Amino acid sequence: MATIVIVEDEPKLGALLGDYLKAAGYETHWVADGLEALPAIKRHAPDMVLLDLMLPGKDGLEICRELRVFSEVPVIMLTARIEEIDRLLGLELGADDYICKPFSPREVVARVKAILRRTRGAAAHAAQEATGLHIDEAGYSVSLDGHDIDVTPVEFRLLRALASSPGKIFSRDRLLDQLYDDHRVVTDRTVDSHIKNLRRKLEVWRPDQDVIRSIYGVGYRLEL
Known part of the structure; x- marks a missing residue:
C-alpha cells in the first residue's frame, strides 16, 4: 500500500482527496499548514506528496525546494493560480506534475496512479540492476x-x-x-x-x- 501525504489548507478539499485516495487503496496523511509539511513528510516517508501552492506558514514552492534537498519523492502540485510562470517554476523546482483547481478528485487519483507506476517501475528496475x-x-x-x-x-x-x-x-x-x-x-x-x-x-x-x-x-x- 502506497502512502501519500496531502498538504492542503482547505479542510473539505483535503478530506475529499483523502477519501478518494483511500478508496483507491492508498494510505493518506493530511497536513494543513506549510510549516508542518516537511516534518510530516520525514515522519511518514510517503511514496508521493500532493502539495498545495498557497499555504499558511510556508508556500508550496518553498516546501518543494527544501524537500528536494533530501528526497526525490514524487510531488504533484495543486493550485488555483494558473499563471504560466508559477507552473514552470513549480516544475523547475522538482515537481512531477501540476494540477489546477478546480479539478476532479478522480483526475488526481488517475495522475497519482500513473506517476507511481512510472516511478516505482523505474526504481524497481534500477534496484534490481544494482543489487x-x-x-x-x-x-x-x-x-x-x-x-x-x-x-x-x-x-x-x-x-x-x-x-x-x-x-x-x-x-x-x-x-x-x-x-x-x-x-x-x-x-x-x-x-x-x-x-x-x-x-x-x-x-x-x-x-x-x-x-x-x-x-x-x-x-x-x-x-x-
Whole structure:
C-alpha cells in the first residue's frame, strides 16, 4: 500500500482527496499548514506528496525546494493560480506534475496512479540492476545473483513489496496488506514467520549479508 501525504489548507478539499485516495487503496496523511509539511513528510516517508501552492506558514514552492534537498519523492502540485510562470517554476523546482483547481478528485487519483507506476517501475528496475535481485512479475519467480530462489506466493509478494523501495522500512501492518489476495485476517507474527523463511532462502547466496534486516519495534527493510 502506497502512502501519500496531502498538504492542503482547505479542510473539505483535503478530506475529499483523502477519501478518494483511500478508496483507491492508498494510505493518506493530511497536513494543513506549510510549516508542518516537511516534518510530516520525514515522519511518514510517503511514496508521493500532493502539495498545495498557497499555504499558511510556508508556500508550496518553498516546501518543494527544501524537500528536494533530501528526497526525490514524487510531488504533484495543486493550485488555483494558473499563471504560466508559477507552473514552470513549480516544475523547475522538482515537481512531477501540476494540477489546477478546480479539478476532479478522480483526475488526481488517475495522475497519482500513473506517476507511481512510472516511478516505482523505474526504481524497481534500477534496484534490481544494482543489487542482483530479479523479480519476474509475469513468471512469479525470483533470482539472486543469477541463482533461482524457490519462493511461495506469499514470500514472492513480501519480497516484491520490500524490493519496491530497498532500504525503506516497511511496518508489519503494511506488509500484512501484501500477504494474501483474499485479505484474510492474520497476525503480525505471520509476517515474521514468512520473513524468516524468505531470509533463509536469500542468505544461501549471500551468507555474509543480513539481506532482510529487522528494525526493532518498527518492521523490516531490504538491504542488498
